[in-house]
Amino acid sequence: MTGDQGRRRDAIDRILDEWAHERPDLDVSALxxxxxxSRYAALVQARLDAxxxxxxxxxxEFDVLSALRRSGSPYELTPGELDRALLITSGTTTHRVQRLEARGFVTRRRDDEDRRIVRVRLTGTGLAAHEATHDAHAANETRILAGLDPGERDALLGGLQALGRVLGDATDEATALGGDAR
Amino acid sequence: MTGDQGRRRDAIDRILDEWAHERPDLDVSALxxxxxxSRYAALVQARLDAxxxxxxxxxxEFDVLSALRRSGSPYELTPGELDRALLITSGTTTHRVQRLEARGFVTRRRDDEDRRIVRVRLTGTGLAAHEATHDAHAANETRILAGLDPGERDALLGGLQALGRVLGDATDEATALGGDAR
DNA sequence: CAGACATATCTCGACGTCAAGATATTCCGC
DNA sequence: GCGGAATATCTTGACGTCGAGATATGTCTG
Structure with a gap:
């Protein structure tokens, strides 16, 4: 039902073949x-990392800088906002911010109104580091998808949007860990 | 061009909105x-982990057991084959196998013909652990996708297959790290 | 206004992974 | 059959993340 006529076989096809051989009774369509x-997210991530x-x-590092940058001037968020934007735990945020502070990319200061709160702010250096990387990163993302024809690309986007709906990834249901967008 | 009329807005839409506000000149369609x-792979993974x-x-652990199981009787692979099947480094494989051996799920033994090679084999206990988990896991995957209508699901699969082609994920080009399939 | 609860951040220890290189074994060309 | 290259696995140290809980501050209720 999914017309993979003539498509080049990939690593997942081989896995499906193995299951078909071992357990022909299984429905592997969800797999x-x-x-x-899962696999392609990892392969794409490797290309972005490069x-x-x-x-x-x-x-x-880029993830944090990017979250601050897109939040708009004065490029400032709290650790809690970073937790939620980046889907990471608070301990991870503390650690990340410490190292970005050490590189001079962000500053930290306590809020005076509510002294529980910390303000993490992009420095000029941090902004410059983001700017210097962002264009190449965006071009990289564009290049990765350039091999898709418009129909394939729309299918992928539409399918992912539907998946997002199913996963309940709407404003702040904040279930889980890992992953992010830049 | 991608008709998101009436679609519920998700976390990525909010990120795109922020960029549209901060840098309206940017093309964020690849993002x-x-x-x-990236985000949905992480959200799905969290559901599988549960x-x-x-x-x-x-x-x-399930990844390794699964790779052994689907390889067919006698459910045996070398560490190198596991590296490639699971997209992990050899050091990680050594570590994983040690811990699975400690749990009694696999055995390790040197090959007699070629003493560089190790044979990692699923034990009865390991096979049982896989069997006991596999059905629930498969049902979980099916359930995650159950909210998609057939057209959406085909679009997602087709889009991903096209992406796989673009990423060059064909037999053993083995570029990168992370991710896997079960 | 005291006490209980809520919120925001940080600390600590454990874990899984990687990258680079060490070791052991086999293959190959001469 | 010897020496160097190739192959297979393991070792080591560093790193990023998590989960649970500690600390500090703020809010609310009676």
Whole structure:
């Protein structure tokens, strides 16, 4: 039902073949989707990492800088906001911010109104590091998808949007860990 | 061009909105795809992890057991084959196999013909652990996708297959790290 | 206004992974 | 059959993340 006539066989096809041989009774159609989602996300991430590395950044560094940048002037968020934006735990945020502070990319200061709150703010250096990397990163993302024809690309986007709906990824249901967008 | 009329807005839409406000000149259409790919892969993984945890397994444990199981009787692979099947480094494989051996799920032995090679074999206990978890896992994957209508699901699968082609994920080009399929 | 609860951040220890290189074994060309 | 290259696995140290809980501050209720 999914017309893979003539398509080049990939690593997931081989896994499906193995299951078909070992357990022909199984329905592997969900695996065909979820296996690819997982695998291709990892392959794409590796390609993104390569460009970040060329600019002397780790993915996690770019993620934080990007979250601050897109929040708009004065490029400032609290650790809690970073937790939620990046789907990471608070301990991870503390650690990330410490290292970005050490590189001079952000500053930290207590809020005076509510002294529980910390304000993490992009420095000029941090903004410059983001700017210097962002164009190459965006071009990289565009290049990765350039091999898709418009129909395929729309299908992928539409399918992912539907998946997002199913996963309940709407404003702040904030269930889980890992992953992010830059 | 991608008709998101009436679609519920998700976390990626909010990120795109922020960029549209901060840098209206940017083309964020690739981010709309790749951001979702990354985020949803992580959200799906969290759901899979939950079922593995109910069965006393970590994802990485199930991954290894599954690779051995689907390889067919005698359920035996070398560490190198596991590296390639699971997209992990050899050091990680050594570590994983040691811990699975400690749990009694696999055995390790040197090959007699070629003493560089190790044979990692599923034990009865390991096979049982896989069997006990596999059905729930498969049902979980099916359930995650159950909210998609057939057209959406085909679009997602087709889009991912096209992406796989673009990423060059064909037999053993083995570029990168992370991710896997179960 | 005291006490209980809520919120925000940080600390600590454990874990899984990677990258680079060490070791052991086999293959190959001469 | 010897020496160097190739292959397979393991070792080591560093790193990023998590989960649970500690600390500090703020809010609300009676």
């Amino acid at each position: 065909a989707v979820i296996g690819r989602l 460009v970040f590395a060329e600019h002397g950044l780790q993915s996690w | 709309a795809v790749i951001g979702r790919l 079922v593995f945890a109910e069965h006393g397994l970590q994802s990485w």
